[in-house]
Amino acid sequence: MTEPPINEPPPAETITYEFHDASVPPPYHRSFVLTFDSDRARIVVDSYGQVLAEQTAPMNTGLWQQVAGSIPRDLVVQEPAEGCTGGTGFTVSVAEGGAVSFALSGSECGGANSNAAERLADWVAPVRALFPPMDQLAPDG
Numbered sequence: 001m002t003e004p005p006i007n008e009p010p011p012a013e014t015i016t017y018e019f020h021d022a023s024v025p026p027p028y029h030r031s032f033v034l035t036f037d038s039d040r041a042r043i044v045v046d047s048y049g050q051v052l053a054e055q056t057a058p059m060n061t062g063l064w065q066q067v068a069g070s071i072p073r074d075l076v077v078q079e080p081a082e083g084c085t086g087g088t089g090f091t092v093s094v095a096e097g098g099a100v101s102f103a104l105s106g107s108e109c110g111g112a113n114s115n116a117a118e119r120l121a122d123w124v125a126p127v128r129a130l131f132p133p134m135d136q137l138a139p140d141g
Contacts, residue, residue, distance in 0.1 A: 012037075012096055012097050013037060013038070013068060013094060013095070013096050014035060014036070014037045014094070014095045014096075015035070015036055015037070015067070015068060015071070015092070015093070015094050015095075016033065016034070016035045016091070016092070016093045016094075016095070017033075017034045017035075017090070017091070017092050017120065017124045017127075018031070018032070018033045018034075018089075018090065018091040018092075018105075019031055019032050019034075019088065019089075019090055019121075020088060020089035020090070020091075021088055022086050022087060022088050023085075023086055028140055029047045029048055030045055030046075030047060030052070030134055030138055031045070031046055031047070032044060032045045032046070032134075034124060034127060034128060036059055036064075036067075036127050037059065037064075038059060038061070038064045038068075039058070039059055040056055040057065040058055040059050041056070041057050041058075041059050041127050041130050041131075042054070042055070042056045042057075043055055043128075043131050043137070045134070045137055045138040047138075052137075052138035053137045053138040055131055055132075055137070057130040057131060059127075059130075063126055063127065063130075066126065067123065067124065067126055067127055070123065071092070071094065071102065071123070072119050072120060072123050073102060073104075075104060075115075075116040075119060075120070076116065077104060077105070077106035077113050077116050078106075078112065078113065079106065079107060079112065079113075080107070080109060080110060080112045084107060084109030084110050084112065085109070086109065087107045087108050087109020087110065087112075088107070088108050088109070088117070089105065089106065089107045089108070090105065090106060090107075090108065090116075090117050090120055090121075091103070091104070091105035092104050092105075092120055092124075104116075
């Protein structure tokens with residue numbers, strides 16, 4: 001069996017990016033899970049557990065190689081020592097054949113982890129762009 005080039009992700013790799021919205025009234029709360037592999041991307045938008053939208057889009061090879069080959073694995077996440085109320089959260093994980101090979105999660109609140117949250121959002125933006133903007137995908141209540 002031939003190993004894929006070092007910068008090319010294995011074909012069985014699945015990436016999941018989650019955005020957890022701040023505690024705001026249900027009509028405005030929008031969290032989402034974006035799951036993608038070399039074939040397709042899927043987004044599920046919810047408000048406090050109620051699914052508001054779910055869509056699937058085809059993944060093209062160039063986009064997959066770009067995003068899967070540039071996962072920001074060097075991010076440093078440090079949770080605030082005193083906790084924080086009202087922030088957002090993020091999680092990114094990579095699974096290969098069902099086993100998680102990389103996972104990172106954190107909270108963005110009061111400036112904590114804002115760099116990590118921004119870098120992850122920028123990294124996943126090309127995949128997120130496969131779907132309509134949030135105000136069209138899941139309009140406010």
